Amino acid sequence: MSIQSNMQRILITGGLGQVGSYLVDALHEKAKVTVLDNYSSTTREAVPQDVHVIKGDIKDEIAANLVKQSDVVIHTAAQISVTASMENPLFDAQNNIFGTLNLLEAARNSAISKFVYISSAAVYGNTLYTPITESHPQDPLSPYGASKLTGEKYCMMYNKAFGLPSCCIRPFNIYSPRQDPHNPYSGVISRFIEKAKAKQSPVIFGDGAQTRDFISVHDIVDMICLLIENENANGHVFNAGTGKSTTVTELASMILNTFDVDVPIQYMPERPGDIKYSCSDISSAKKILGFEPKVSLENGLMEFAKCK
């Protein structure tokens, strides 16, 4: 048998998206990677040649067939916009709940060794205390948060009821140069960097004292790789953050320094529904997975500066 045929078959749903595309880069030389993506949001220009890309939807039969032909499934595909979920909760649920269920149901009687589900820190809703542990109350403030939580619950239920080797992560604020700054739903880091490149003022909503736990996509990929290897992770949900919080004003200053731009920060009224403080407790991921975030925010921001 050749080495090639011994390789794990990994299916990455949403493999052209932000997290999925970096996973592809990290895994395609070690495993036989297949991407299922509906091309709804991609900033990826070229996919490595050894990766099989299939255009299709997680709700369709093709997705179920691909799951059955895989050893590992990493499910990153989702409707990712909080705002869009508020406008069309049914569309959100069809993707994030029924799409996930379609994959889980296909995985139920298959021989897969791992099903990784990418949830969101949006499941927590308003922060009652920081750092936020996985047992913090989960009271989502949007259909998106509710659908992500439902997806998690199904993953954990399939583990308990059917023995599926599934686990979930709840990423905090992920950033990477592959986040499209022109997308209205994209994160504060991409927006501030776009402004800095144009030598324009970053716009802060509110007083800038709000905090976030910004995690590089590379650390998210590291955590997912640890999950694939670790049987003790099955049946668990892990916060995916750095455990460090940064105020939005600090972030704006760091970005202006990184890009060597001297412009004043502009302040606008607070965004309705904005959460004030957010920071993850990652003790569980440290203990069970041996996870340690490696990319400091300073170095993560430098990566953007090197890109263009």
Ligand code: UD2
């Ligand atoms: C994050 C997720 C979102 C959902 C939510 C749950 C991202 C991009 N979004 O929203 O999907 O999971 O958490 O709580 O990860 N801000 C500015 N100026 C700007 C843009 C943003 O001041 O130009 C502020 C914004 O008001 C907020 C903070 O920066 O206080 C972070 O905003 P964000 O949109 O990057 O992410 P967040 O935490 O609201």
